[in-house]
Amino acid sequence: MVVGDRNHPEVQGINGWCDNQALIINAAEEAEALEEDHLFVVAQTTIRLELLEEILSVFEKKNKDFKVTNTICHATRERQESCRETAEICDAMIIVGGRDSSNTRKLMEIAEKTCENCYFVENIEDLPLKDLLKYNKIGLAAGASTPERIIKEVISSMSEFITENQEDNLMHALMEEIEKSLRLPRTGEIVTGEVIQVSDREVVVNLGCKKDGIITRDELTLEGDQKLTDLFKEGDEIQAKVIKTDNGDGNILLSKKKLEVNEHWDEINAALEDRSFVNVKVVKEVNGGVIASYKEVFGFIPLSQLSDRFVESAAEFVGKVLPVRVTRVDQKKGKAVFSHKAFLVEEKQAKVAEIWEGLNVGDVVEGTVMRFTDYGAFVDIGGLDGLLHISEISWGKLKHPQEVLSIGEKIQVKILAMNTEKGKISLGLKQNQPEPWTIIDEKYQVGQIISGKVVQIKDYGAFVELEPGLDGLVHISEIAHKRVTNIADELTVGQEVEAKILEIDKDKKRISLSIKETLDNPVVEDAAVIEEEAEAADFDDAEESSEE
Numbered sequence: 001m002v003v004g005d006r007n008h009p010e011v012q013g014i015n016g017w018c019d020n021q022a023l024i025i026n027a028a029e030e031a032e033a034l035e036e037d038h039l040f041v042v043a044q045t046t047i048r049l050e051l052l053e054e055i056l057s058v059f060e061k062k063n064k065d066f067k068v069t070n071t072i073c074h075a076t077r078e079r080q081e082s083c084r085e086t087a088e089i090c091d092a093m094i095i096v097g098g099r100d101s102s103n104t105r106k107l108m109e110i111a112e113k114t115c116e117n118c119y120f121v122e123n124i125e126d127l128p129l130k131d132l133l134k135y136n137k138i139g140l141a142a143g144a145s146t147p148e149r150i151i152k153e154v155i156s157s158m159s160e161f162i163t164e165n166q167e168d169n170l171m172h173a174l175m176e177e178i179e180k181s182l183r184l185p186r187t188g189e190i191v192t193g194e195v196i197q198v199s200d201r202e203v204v205v206n207l208g209c210k211k212d213g214i215i216t217r218d219e220l221t222l223e224g225d226q227k228l229t230d231l232f233k234e235g236d237e238i239q240a241k242v243i244k245t246d247n248g249d250g251n252i253l254l255s256k257k258k259l260e261v262n263e264h265w266d267e268i269n270a271a272l273e274d275r276s277f278v279n280v281k282v283v284k285e286v287n288g289g290v291i292a293s294y295k296e297v298f299g300f301i302p303l304s305q306l307s308d309r310f311v312e313s314a315a316e317f318v319g320k321v322l323p324v325r326v327t328r329v330d331q332k333k334g335k336a337v338f339s340h341k342a343f344l345v346e347e348k349q350a351k352v353a354e355i356w357e358g359l360n361v362g363d364v365v366e367g368t369v370m371r372f373t374d375y376g377a378f379v380d381i382g383g384l385d386g387l388l389h390i391s392e393i394s395w396g397k398l399k400h401p402q403e404v405l406s407i408g409e410k411i412q413v414k415i416l417a418m419n420t421e422k423g424k425i426s427l428g429l430k431q432n433q434p435e436p437w438t439i440i441d442e443k444y445q446v447g448q449i450i451s452g453k454v455v456q457i458k459d460y461g462a463f464v465e466l467e468p469g470l471d472g473l474v475h476i477s478e479i480a481h482k483r484v485t486n487i488a489d490e491l492t493v494g495q496e497v498e499a500k501i502l503e504i505d506k507d508k509k510r511i512s513l514s515i516k517e518t519l520d521n522p523v524v525e526d527a528a529v530i531e532e533e534a535e536a537a538d539f540d541d542a543e544e545s546s547e548e
Contacts, residue, residue: 004044097143104143299336395469
């Protein structure tokens, strides 16, 4: 996305480098109507900073994902800020420049916001001299492309003292040049000069003052077999830092190395500001962490910031190159603090986000059982943990997940639900198998003898599990050929039994079983015993009826 005037040559040029596919907007209203997301934003170099900020504010309110690089020209920003400050204190503002100049029109817009009397002057004929007589304080700003000749003509027309002022200015400039030639740079100052001599031992630099600068071989960074003559030649412009104003031979001692250190500190400060990552090399272990170097800058990585896991000893990191985030900088004290953990956490978050995008409700994925709770198991599905609730593990009833699962076991799970806001995923295991009642006709028929486990005992009978999720009831009258008054005397929970299927009611999801049908009917030789038992049964029934 380019923020700027779509008809401006610069914007058209940027769009050309984007295969003419870039989005171009020039107002907050256009930003409000924008539906696209995941934007990389740059700006026309001559637009108002306020316009860019207004558009970005709209994106923030709409929670759009965007990254911005402020490409408004630094000089343009300074000119616009100076124009605003001048307009605030003046009675009238003169804006000098071409009407087709974008940055000049922006100056006019800025001036009009704080000054009631603003005049756009493209040439001397546009200057409203009579109107300007009314104002005590008049400000002037000019576009970057405005010729100096036009500016001088405007000023000359407004002031009869311009010639005198110009002479004063010329004398002042001359005095500045004389003073500059006499003044020597101070220690620590960064200077620019011209190379006038190069040898194997040093580089001599003309600094425009009464002393030359000397850069010795030790104060330059050379690689391999490089020589000074390979890097510099007479006439080259060079920048360096003053480390001594007199080296004993009447010259100023300069250092290119120390200037590079400053540049490296600038890079570290930039990384701190924009929260970017830099690569550092761990050079040694110290108490509480390690020392790591970024080019010529050394910083500290605390033990807690070396990894996203517990680190017992930092020795394993010595010699390694690590991507880190700069968390603190104190250039005056020469201190910086880095964090490798921040990089690892952000990298992990990016991987998790990628995994989230690749998952959908209904997908069946492989997972690894990581840990148990009373209410389920947590399963790793490729870097992301999902909850496998105990009710979703088996079609049968479980007291604890470890009855059917083990830590480290690989299982196929189905994604039941996803909550991106809370970062939660619900998984199911039993869904990979058909619900038993849906295929009961394929496995069970009336009259079939089955084996099962007693899972529950009630006063009226016992429940036998044919398979997980499928239980049948053995009524108390179907437990034995004899009269049973206490089921616990005949059966125990967990006991394996054989039973015959008496009835299958798919509508009510009920199965009636009989254990006694699988047992031989005992032969009673003594009819008196049978008669006695019958009488006792009749007596018990009568007694129960009277109690009821």
